[in-house]
Amino acid sequence: MPPDATAHMDWSSLSHAYGPAVDMPEILVRAEIESRDGSEPCSAWFELWSALCHQGDCYSASYAAVPVLIRIAQLPAYADRYDPLLLAASIEVARLEGRGPALSQFLSASYSEALRQGEGLALQALRQSLNADARTAFEGCVAAFGGDGEGARAIWDKEDVNAV
Numbered sequence: 001m002p003p004d005a006t007a008h009m010d011w012s013s014l015s016h017a018y019g020p021a022v023d024m025p026e027i028l029v030r031a032e033i034e035s036r037d038g039s040e041p042c043s044a045w046f047e048l049w050s051a052l053c054h055q056g057d058c059y060s061a062s063y064a065a066v067p068v069l070i071r072i073a074q075l076p077a078y079a080d081r082y083d084p085l086l087l088a089a090s091i092e093v094a095r096l097e098g099r100g101p102a103l104s105q106f107l108s109a110s111y112s113e114a115l116r117q118g119e120g121l122a123l124q125a126l127r128q129s130l131n132a133d134a135r136t137a138f139e140g141c142v143a144a145f146g147g148d149g150e151g152a153r154a155i156w157d158k159e160d161v162n163a164v
Helices: 024-033 044-052 060-073 083-096 105-128 132-145 149-159
Strands: none
Touching: 024 044, 024 060, 044 060, 044 083, 060 083, 060 105, 083 105, 083 132, 083 149, 105 132, 132 149
């Protein structure tokens, strides 16, 4: 998806945990510059986790957000942060586990491409990670983006780094 894809997406036709996803473009834009992580209430990342991967479930807006999350993960400010990759990978695990709607044909191509890019980003980040929590998060991301939801969940659950 191009950088301005959120502007062209009809978010009102998509839903998240709290209803129509009309608030997603604004939250995703805030996430690009957010310095707080997803564990901090009131942060953009906390809002994204809550709306897009609520208690391990995902929604139509979750799938639309994945390409944007992967684009955010490519920003220099996120070189050593796992927020966007972990959320995107958690959405994929939820999808693989059947904890969301079917992926629409309209979103399928951009979603699949984002997973491919996400796997490469997670592998690169894994090689550069010095922090044990980040390594665990990125290991699970690699598994999830590669289609191994069970493997990802096992990695994350073992270390309890995933909020899903």
